[in-house]
Amino acid sequence: MxxxxxxxxxxxxxxxxxxxxxxxxxxxxxxxxxxxxxxxxxxxxxxxxxxxxxxxxxxxxxxxxxxxxxxxxxxxxxxxxxxxxxxxxxxxxxxxxxxxxxxxxxxxxxxxxxxxxxxxxxxxxxxxxxxxxxxxxxxxxxxxxxxxxxxxxxxxxxxxxxxxxxxxxxxxxxxxxxxxxxxxxxxxxxxxxxxxxxxxxxxxxxMKFDVTPPALMAERGAALRRSFGNRQIILCASTRDGEEELILDAFLEQLPLLDNAPLLMITPRHPQRFDQVAQMIEERGIAYIRRSALHHDVVSPIADKIQLVLGDTMGEMYMYYATADIAFVGGSLVPLGGHNLIEACAMGKPVLTGLHTFNFSEITDQAIAAHAALRVDGARSMLREALALLSDDQKRQHMGESAHAFFLQHxxxxxxxxxxxxxxxx
Incomplete structure (x- = not known):
């Protein structure tokens, strides 16, 4: 053979x-x-x-x-x-x-x-x-x-x-x-x-639990967050082919219902798809800006009309997590097996994940049991859950603390x- x-x-x-x-x-x-x-x-x-x-x-x-x-x-x-x-x-x-x-x-x-x-x-x-x-x-x-x-x-x-x-x-x-x-x-x-x-x-x-989040990424995340003013941020991290369309359409459905819409941030898993995802955003008429168009140490306010940030850079995932209030980990809305949620937990963020996490089944189940993560059954329910957490400061803070404790424990x-x-x- x-x-x-x-x-x-x-x-x-x-x-x-x-x-x-x-x-x-x-x-x-x-x-x-x-x-x-x-x-x-x-x-x-x-x-x-x-x-x-x-x-x-x-x-x-x-x-x-x-x-x-x-x-x-x-x-x-x-x-x-x-x-x-x-x-x-x-x-x-x-x-x-x-x-x-x-x-x-x-x-x-x-x-x-x-x-x-x-x-x-x-x-x-x-x-x-x-x-x-x-x-x-x-x-x-x-x-x-x-x-x-x-x-x-x-x-x-x-x-x-x-x-x-x-x-x-x-x-x-x-x-x-x-x-x-x-x-x-x-x-x-x-x-x-x-x-x-x-x-x-x-x-x-x-071994990913033993990776120390770089201090520089936390600093960049804090600077990027300041440029968004007081807006809350939902991060969709490491998204894969077939997920961005679902997320963008669900986001457009929610926008008319919201008085103060949060900023959506999407970071595709693979760099060769950055332009493809940008085209999806433009086709839907969503006002967006690319991360690559911003200076690393940006502090100037980003216009309120911006609805979405496309994370089109490599090596800055910890920065994106540091910026966000809530993190959805991609590869899990479609049957691709998901990605690990360790980096999100390391930054103390509440985690949302889809149904398809067979590549990381045990760690995902453990995170859910530890109240560090929640499982959702689609893009619409993911956004609904994220919006509910944004309106509940106590639950969001508790999930973030549980996520960091889960990271340290392992x-x-x-x-x-x-x-x-x-x-x-x-």
């Missing part, structure tokens, strides 16, 4: 390269460092190396506490941080600018045997650390041949992904059996990982993960 998988990868390689060039129209980072994606490098590394693979921006942010822990505990090592997306690489560059002398970044080659062999020969890592859901059959097979242990940390696996993997059991099972250690985010994740064939996963929790996953990795690095 892996031979067939490799053959298909080989056939699709020209299309993969064309796709990089095509995506590079909107995100220039995809047109950079292309030789790395094919396993070609200028020189060989000789420093002892720990390799962490974080595919995109979200995984890179989640890995920050672990990477800093590894750098502190193993000062003789350098760290290799690999990505697949341009935003992941950009995020890593910003997060680790202060330790750039010890953290090297690269794109991971495509999962083709000869490319992976070149990659491993070049860097010779002592340990491979995969973040969350990245299980690549040829990558793991080549690590096994090179006697490089592979660990999967902050691991999560939804029911949908499990069923998909089980259909490819002859390809996925050998890779799962070759993983040396697994640190799962939750008990349901650990159960599903065992069903996949991974033996003895350890539940360590979610910290410690990073130290537990470091303990699991220690035998492979001593």
């Amino acid at each position: 892996r031979l067939l998988y490799s053959f298909v990868w080989g056939l699709s390689l020209p299309f993969a390269i064309f796709r990089l060039w095509w995506r590079g129209r909107q995100e220039p980072g995809y047109r950079q460092h292309i030789p790395e994606r094919l396993g070609f490098y200028s020189r060989y590394e000789t420093t002892p190396t720990i390799w962490v693979h974080a595919v995109s921006a979200g995984e890179t942010r989640a890995a920050e506490p672990l990477i800093r822990g590894l750098l502190a505990n193993y000062p003789q090592h350098h760290l290799l941080l690999t990505h697949m997306t341009a935003t992941g690489r950009e995020t890593g560059g910003k997060l680790f600018a202060d330790v750039a002398d010890r953290v090297r970044q690269s794109f991971l080659p495509y999962d083709i045997n000869w490319m992976m062999r070149r990659f491993l020969k070049h860097y010779s890592p002592q340990l491979c650390v995969l973040i969350e859901t990245e299980v690549w059959p040829n990558l793991i097979a080549q690590c096994e041949i090179a006697n490089i242990p592979v660990s999967l940390v902050n691991a999560r696996l939804s029911e949908k992904s499990l069923k998909k993997a089980q259909k490819l059991a002859s390809l996925i099972l050998p890779a799962a059996h070759a993983i040396s250690a697994v640190a799962a985010q939750s008990n349901p994740d650990a159960r599903r990982l065992r069903e996949l064939g991974i033996s003895s996963p350890t539940v360590t929790g979610n 910290q410690g996953a990073t130290s537990r993960t470091l303990d699991i990795l220690k035998p492979f690095l001593n």
Whole structure:
């Protein structure tokens, strides 16, 4: 099965390269460092190396506490941080600018045997650390041949992904059996990982609880909020395709019924959709402004006629949460599995989420049980619930305090993960 998988990868390689060039129209980072994606490098590394693979921006942010822990505990090592997306690489560059002398970044080659062999020969890592859901059959097979242990940390696996993997059991099972250690985010994740064939996963929790919100983002959020005057703010964060239309239409339905309409803020999950969402807003005649049109330290009042702010910047999610009174976490109004609500809780904000949270089922249920979050069944009910909370200061404050307490209560996953990795690095 892996031979067939490799053959298909080989056939699709020209299309993969064309796709990089095509995506590079909107995100220039995809047109950079292309030789790395094919396993070609200028020189060989000789420093002892720990390799962490974080595919995109979200995984890179989640890995920050672990990477800093590894750098502190193993000062003789350098760290290799690999990505697949341009935003992941950009995020890593910003997060680790202060330790750039010890953290090297690269794109991971495509999962083709000869490319992976070149990659491993070049860097010779002592340990491979995969973040969350990245299980690549040829990558793991080549690590096994090179006697490089592979660990999967902050691991999560939804029911949908499990069923998909089980259909490819002859390809996925050998890779799962070759993983040396697994640190799962939750008990349901650990159960599903065992069903996949991974033996003895350890539940360590979610490392995103150990990320410290940057003080600069809180300051920017306070400055941005001042420019809105006394207006209350509803944030719809990390929205996905199919959600913005629902939210905008529900917002337009509510506007005639409100004496003092709150400001709506929408931050699409993926940067390539910023212009698309802007077009949706314009088609509906909603008066809006882009975040990118405002200075980072803006303090001048924004006109009262502005009804919506489009968050079209990357790396400022904590700022958006700091600005808001209430946060809805996207990806959950449509069946995409939702996004984690940890950043909202870290900033002490009441959280609303939709019905579709299968990617983060346990943490969402726990947040609801802790009175940090509420579940809604659609865009209209989300806005109704948000408006009700805006009119109830006591309940809103209590939810915000519960959210922050929930965030603090679940910290410690990073130290537990470091303990699991220690035998492979001593």
